[in-house]
Amino acid sequence: MYDRESMDEHVEAGQENLAGIEAFVARYPFPIDAFQLEAMGHLLRGQSVLVAAPTGTGKTLVAEFAIWQAQQHQQRVIYTTPLKALSNQKYRDLRDLYGYDNVGLVTGDIVEHSQASIVVMTTEVYRNMLLEEGGDRLAPDVDFVPSSLADVGFVVFDELHYLSDVGRGPVWEEAIICSPPHIQLVGLSATVSNAEDLASWISRVHRPIELVVHEERAVPLEDYYFLDNKLHLVQDANGNRVERFPRIGGEAKLAQAMARNRAFVYEDEEDEDLDEDIWLERRKRGKAYQRSAKRAARGEIEETGATQEIAERREDGQTPEGEKKPKRPQRRAPTPGEILTVLRDADMLPCLYFLPGRRVVEEAAMGAALHSFTSPEEEARIRDEVGIWLDRLPKEDRNLQQVHALVGLLPRGLAFHHAGLLPGLKVLVETLFARGYLRAVFATDTLALGVNMPARSVVVGSLSKFDGQEMRLLTPNEYRQLTGRAGRRGMDVHGSAIIPYSPWEPFEEAFQRITGELLPVTSSFIVRYNSILNLWRPGDVQHLRRICASSLREYQRYLLWEINELHRLEKRYQKAKKSGRKKGAASQGALQALEKRRQKIGDYPLSRAGAAELDGTIFALRALGYIGQNDQLTLKGRLLRSIFHPAGVILVELMTSGVLSELSAHELAEVCSWFTFDNDRRLNNRNVVHAKLTQVRRELWQIIQRVHGIEERATIPYSPGIVAEFHGVALAWSRGMSLSGLLRRIELAEGDILMILNQTIDLVQQLQAAVGQVLDARDIWEQVTPVMTDGVMNERVAGRRTEQLQQQRERLESLRPLLGQASSSLFRGIIIQSRTVPSMVARVGDEEVPLDAEEDRDTQGLNDPQAFVGEI
Numbered sequence: 028m029y030d031r032e033s034m035d036e037h038v039e040a041g042q043e044n045l046a047g048i049e050a051f052v053a054r055y056p057f058p059i060d061a062f063q064l065e066a067m068g069h070l071l072r073g074q075s076v077l078v079a080a081p082t083g084t085g086k087t088l089v090a091e092f093a094i095w096q097a098q099q100h101q102q103r104v105i106y107t108t109p110l111k112a113l114s115n116q117k118y119r120d121l122r123d124l125y126g127y128d129n130v131g132l133v134t135g136d137i138v139e140h141s142q143a144s145i146v147v148m149t150t151e152v153y154r155n156m157l158l159e160e161g162g163d164r165l166a167p168d169v170d171f172v173p174s175s176l177a178d179v180g181f182v183v184f185d186e187l188h189y190l191s192d193v194g195r196g197p198v199w200e201e202a203i204i205c206s207p208p209h210i211q212l213v214g215l216s217a218t219v220s221n222a223e224d225l226a227s228w229i230s231r232v233h234r235p236i237e238l239v240v241h242e243e244r245a246v247p248l249e250d251y252y253f254l255d256n257k258l259h260l261v262q263d264a265n266g267n268r269v270e271r272f273p274r275i276g277g278e279a280k281l282a283q284a285m286a287r288n289r290a291f292v293y294e295d296e297e298d299e300d301l302d303e304d305i306w307l308e309r310r311k312r313g314k315a316y317q318r319s320a321k322r323a324a325r326g327e328i329e330e331t332g333a334t335q336e337i338a339e340r341r342e343d344g345q346t347p348e349g350e351k352k353p354k355r356p357q358r359r360a361p362t363p364g365e366i367l368t369v370l371r372d373a374d375m376l377p378c379l380y381f382l383p384g385r386r387v388v389e390e391a392a393m394g395a396a397l398h399s400f401t402s403p404e405e406e407a408r409i410r411d412e413v414g415i416w417l418d419r420l421p422k423e424d425r426n427l428q429q430v431h432a433l434v435g436l437l438p439r440g441l442a443f444h445h446a447g448l449l450p451g452l453k454v455l456v457e458t459l460f461a462r463g464y465l466r467a468v469f470a471t472d473t474l475a476l477g478v479n480m481p482a483r484s485v486v487v488g489s490l491s492k493f494d495g496q497e498m499r500l501l502t503p504n505e506y507r508q509l510t511g512r513a514g515r516r517g518m519d520v521h522g523s524a525i526i527p528y529s530p531w532e533p534f535e536e537a538f539q540r541i542t543g544e545l546l547p548v549t550s551s552f553i554v555r556y557n558s559i560l561n562l563w564r565p566g567d568v569q570h571l572r573r574i575c576a577s578s579l580r581e582y583q584r585y586l587l588w589e590i591n592e593l594h595r596l597e598k599r600y601q602k603a604k605k606s607g608r609k610k611g612a613a614s615q616g617a618l619q620a621l622e623k624r625r626q627k628i629g630d631y632p633l634s635r636a637g638a639a640e641l642d643g644t645i646f647a648l649r650a651l652g653y654i655g656q657n658d659q660l661t662l663k664g665r666l667l668r669s670i671f672h673p674a675g676v677i678l679v680e681l682m683t684s685g686v687l688s689e690l691s692a693h694e695l696a697e698v699c700s701w702f703t704f705d706n707d708r709r710l711n712n713r714n715v716v717h718a719k720l721t722q723v724r725r726e727l728w729q730i731i732q733r734v735h736g737i738e739e740r741a742t743i744p745y746s747p748g749i750v751a752e753f754h755g756v757a758l759a760w761s762r763g764m765s766l767s768g769l770l771r772r773i774e775l776a777e778g779d780i781l782m783i784l785n786q787t788i789d790l791v792q793q794l795q796a797a798v799g800q801v802l803d804a805r806d807i808w809e810q811v812t813p814v815m816t817d818g819v820m821n822e823r824v825a826g827r828r829t830e831q832l833q834q835q836r837e838r839l840e841s842l843r844p845l846l847g848q849a850s851s852s853l854f855r856g857i858i859i860q861s862r863t864v865p866s867m868v869a870r871v872g873d874e875e876v877p878l879d880a881e882e883d884r885d886t887q888g889l890n891d892p893q894a895f896v897g898e899i
Contacts (some may be wrong), residue, residue, distance in 0.1 A: 047071060051095050057517065060085060062241035067092045070181075070211065075236035077187070077214035077229065079222040082511025083481055084245045086215040093181040093213045094125070094145055102180030103143075107150040107202070109189040111135070112453065116479060117185070118147045136785045136862045150184070150195065154202040155671050158561040176207055187216040187225070188504075188548050190579060196551035201558060204232050204577050217508060218242055221547035224586065225579075232577040246514025246522045250542070252534060253366055253486075253527040255358070258373060261538065264521045277533030278358075361527050364395040366486060367467050371400060375484045375523050376466045381509050382488040385445040385471060385776060389429075391488070392436055392443040392469040400440035400466035409438045409464050416455055421856050423765045424449075429777055440466035444474050447776030450861045472509060484523035485513040490537045500532075506541040550580035553744065554637075554644045556653070556676050560668045565658035568645065575641050576633040584634045643741035650737045651676065662807060662835055669797035672790055674702045674747045680730045682794070686723055688841045692848035693761040696787060698723055699794070699849070700757035701749040703786040711774035714755025756780060757787050761852035781861050788853050788862075795846035798839050808836060 048067050052059045062080060066089040069076045078086050090106065097104045106121070108114045111134045118132040118139075131140035133148040140146075156175060184203070190196045206212065212233060216222065218240070226238035247264030252272060260269045363380060370376050382388045401409065413434055417425055424430065433452055436442055442456045442465055459465050460480055472492075474480060487509055491498050501509075514522020526538070554575060564570045575581065633641070648654045653664035653676075660668070666679045678699075681687055687695055697720060716724065731748045738745050756769055769780055801807060854862075 047096070047099070048092075051092055055088075059088070060241070062239050063088050063092075066237075066239045069237040069239070070096060070213070073211065075212040075214075075229070075234055076239060077212075077216065077222065077226045077236050078239045078241070079216045079218050080239075080241035081218055081244045082508065083514065083516060084241060084243075085516075087185075090183045090185070090213055090215060091124070093183060093211070094121075097180040098144065100180060101178075103178050104145045104181045104183065105153060105176075105179055106145065106147045106183045106185065107153050108147070108185045109150055109192070109195050109199075110473075111149060112473075113185070114147050114149055115450075115454075116457070120479070121145055121147065135789045150189075150202055151198050151671070153182070154198045154205070157202060157205040158558065158671075159669065173207070176210065179210055181211050181213055182206060183213040183215065185215045187214040188219050190225070191548045191551060193551045197553050197555065200550065200552050200578050200580075203229060204574060206233055208234050212236060216548075217504070217511070218545060219504070219548045220545040224583070225548060228579050228582045231582065244511075244514070244522075245516045246519055248510055248513055248522050248524055250510075250538075251523055251525045252538075253361055253369070253525050255528075256361065256365060256369065258369060258525065261526075262542070272534045275534050276529055276537070277531060279530035280532070358528060358530065360529055362394060363391040363469070363486075363488070364398050366525065366527055367395055367400065368398055370484060370486075370525070371466070375525075376400065377460065377463070377482045378467050378484040378486055378525075379474065379480065379482045379512050380467055380469045380486040380488060381472055381474075382469060383471070383492050385447045388443045388445050388469045388471055389432065392441055393432065395441055395467065395469070396436055396439055398439070401438065401464070405440070405464060406438040409440075409459065412459070413437055413455070416451065420451065421860070423767065424857050427767060427770070427777055437465070440464070442468045444468050444470040445778075446471065446473050446782070447778035449777055449781065449857070472505070474512075481512055481515045482522075483513070483515060483519050484525060485510050486525045486527065488527060489529070490526065490532045490541060500537055501541050503541055503543050503545050507545065550578060550583055552578040552580035554640050555673075556644065556648060556667060556746075557671050559641075559644055559648060560653065560660060560664050563654070563660060563664075568641075571641060571645075572633045572638065575637055578637075581634055581637050584637070588634075640743060643743040647737050647741040647743060650741075651680075651734065653679075662801065662832065665801050665804065665807065666797050669800055670793055672702065672793065676734060676746050677727070677730060677748065678702065678790075678794065680734065681727060682798070682842060683835060683838070684726065684730065685838050686726050688838050688845070690719070690723070690845070692845050692852055693758055694720060694723075695845050696761050696791060696849040696852055697754070697758035698727075699790050700783060700787040701727075701754065702747075703783050703790060704750050704753040705747060706753075707750055710750070710752040712752050712755065713772045714759065716754050720754075720758075756783055757853065760784055760858075761849070766857060781857065784853055784858055785861060788850055788858075791846055791850045791853075795843065795850065798843050798846065802836070802839055802843065808832070 048064065048071070051067070062078070063085060066076045066078050070089075070093055076089065078089050080086050094104045094106075106117060108117060114132065114134045115137075118130060122130040125145060128140065129144050131143035131146040133139075133141050133146060133152050135149065135152060157173065184199065187199070190199050203212070212229065214225075214229070214236070216225070219225070222238055222240055226236050229236045249260060249264050250262040252259045252261050252270075254272065254275065259272070261272075262268055367376070367378070367380075370378055380391065382391055399406075417430075417434070420430070427449075429448060429452065433442060433456070437456075437459065442460070444453060444456050448456075456465070456468060457480060460468050460482075468474070468480070468482075487501075487506065490501055490506075492501060492505075493499075510522070510524040512522075513524050526534070528534070559571065562571060562574060645654070648664070651663070652661055653667060655661045655664075663679050663683055666682065667675050670678060672678065681698070687698065690698065727749070731746075735745050756773060756775075759769055759772070766777060766780065769775075770777065773780075775783075
């Protein structure tokens with residue numbers, strides 16, 4: 028269905044192009060929106076396009092049009108996402124649309140049909156492809172196309188606002204900067220306040236890109252406050268405030284602040300909100316908080332005008348004369364079960380219930396299980412599907428705690444979903460929810476980042492989150508991301524966002540802030556060792572300066588400088604004009620020159636801060652011996668080129684020191700696993716490090732200290748080390764311990780352990796590929812650069828270097844098979860199942876049930892660039 032007049036209006040193209048769009052949209056039973064037609068028109072004219080629109084408005088349709096257009100021209104498409112879970116889902120969705128053989132998946136732990144015409148991959152994999160194959164020739168000023176991308180017509184960057192993400196953002200910038208110019212980019216982003224800046228930057232570093240902004244939600248949103256066991260409409264679907272709640276909420280927070288006993292708990296978890304320990308502590312110590320809350324009651328505390336004496340006496344814990352002690356707050360926070368019951372009665376289910384932390388999510392789901400939200404028929408059908416899934420789970424893993432928990436929750440129409448969940452369980456929850464069998468899924472905000480699970484309503488269980496440094500309110504962007512899942516297009520008249528009363532959050536203040544103006548996307552770009560080595564050209568540092576100057580960070584720095592400069596010149600001009608001095612003309616000329624420069628498409632100079640970071644990184648690489656005196660990459664430099672892990676320089680130092688060559692395959696897997704755990708929260712670990720590995724840790728500590736010392740001199744960020752409390756997981760697993768056995772020895776979730784083991788396999792295979800590439804490179808071993816002293820070759824030094832090189836070769840040759848054995852030792856049981864693509868192959872009645880996937884039949888490895896070369 029489509030509107031021909033709307034199509035003519037938004038597609039400024041010929042009849043042939045219009046016919047192409049008509050043929051595409053005829054495949055869909057729903058109307059195509061104007062912003063989608065506009066984006067399609069840009070793609071038809073050969074332009075890249077950036078679409079900024081709210082969650083659930085159909086941005087993916089633009090990507091599907093790019094895929095359709097590529098197929099008309101026998102081109103391939105790469106579809107990148109920031110998360111493996113999102114990649115897996117996009118793979119399943121696209122496979123259903125285009126067929127099993129036409130869609131591939133490459134996410135690090137899965138390589139499935141990588142030669143297909145449509146390949147879904149994480150952005151890291153795409154960036155690595157660009158750098159591994161001719162990285163020194165990839166730059167904005169070089170017209171070079173890697174052979175693996177010669178037939179690629181489009182690259183889709185889903186969730187492009189991830190440019191702000193500290194861990195992943197730099198990868199996105201490098202991928203955009205280094206993409207070959209013949210490729211059309213399709214950027215899909217949630218609405219951000221500076222989308223024009225993003226489009227302008229991409230136009231400068233890649234090719235002109237058209238911006239399409241759509242701000243209207245697909246389904247209007249209503250905001251509710253859950254107070255006193257009732258739903259109160261706060262803001263209607265038109266954005267009008269309906270009811271206000273001044274001086275409600277935040278009583279306990281105020282009491283705690285007045286008691287001067289506020290404590291902060293620092294915790295860091297992968298891909299999700301990080302304040303769950305604070306939540307659990309508050310629940311466990313509820314009585315203590317209630318006692319402290321006696322000092323505050325709603326409406327009875329007035330700080331304004333308090334004298335210094337009263338303030339000091341309060342600070343000392345005394346009650347000033349004449350001041351009444353506040354009463355205990357009368358309200359309590361509602362339970363999830365109470366909220367869901369009211370939502371059920373109001374016909375506002377199904378819902379997604381977001382909470383800050385995995386354990387809090389599971390605790391809330393189990394608490395809500397006191398209520399049942401399914402009919403007997405629905406309960407029986409869910410039990411049948413869960414039973415089929417359990418039959419395919421390894422027997423030793425059927426008694427895992429989270430399996431038992433979900434088996435009990437699902438028939439009641441409830442579930443939980445977070446990064447610590449087993450991959451198969453995630454798919455099971457997502458599938459049952461999509462089919463309408465579940466009434467509520469309790470989840471961390473990871474679920475809101477692209478996974479397609481729309482609901483009638485969304486409960487935002489906490490307006491605060493821990494960001495690694497402090498407790499803070501959600502940003503407007505985060506709140507919009509969460510509530511973007513509320514309202515199912517074509518099913519609901521409006522979506523609903525519910526905020527429960529909390530004694531820790533003053534409602535009015537919090538609501539005004541989280542519904543305020545969206546924050547801009549800011550660059551998180553950093554200069555990486557691996558990137559420098561892949562882009563290295565002997566004697567041409569200016570080449571690297573141009574690439575670093577092309578980053579979004581440098582562009583945003585320049586825009587800030589430009590704004591300040593324009594403001595300064597404008598003030599100077601107005602002042603001179605007012606005084607009648609001739610300087611006014613000169614200032615006006617400078618102002619005009621600056622405005623002309625702003626219109627120029629090209630690279631801006633590298634800032635002083637950027638140049639200092641680049642020079643410091645190069646200094647560290649030289650000091651550590653990765654770039655030789657002859658400006659060529661050394662053996663260590665060649666190794667690090669193929670290792671993309673943030674701690675790659677530490678790993679190369681370990682490999683070349685000979686420490687790893689003395690280990691068994693099991694021990695080698697264990698050492699590599701240390702670098703996959705970067706969570707510095709408290710960890711209860713009953714595993715013991717044995718003597719040989721203790722010695723490795725001593726030498727590793729010395730290496731880390733030496734590297735950090737050089738990085739400190741270079742004034743660049745430290746390379747990540749290891750967490751002292753984490754050890755024993757990979758060693759025990761490689762020797763045959765079960766997952767339940769591991770869980771009894773270390774305080775980690777099942778999904779965390781699987782993630783660590785899978786990341787260990789990825790890292791081991793990456794090291795193995797790097798070692799293999801160096802050993803197979805003849806130019807490294809066939810010649811030794813002569814050392815000249817006063818014009819005469821120093822044969823003694825040359826001989827010593829030859830001996831050292833031979834020693835390194837022997838170490839690497841012994842390490843190569845060990846790495847292969849280390850990787851193989853981890854491949855068993857549920858790890859094999861987690862590294863396959865979830866598929867829907869079993870049936871209950873007429874319904875398909877998600878089970879484990881077919882075995883990976885792709886014979887080429889992830890680190891082989893030729894794995895991505897193929898015919899359609």
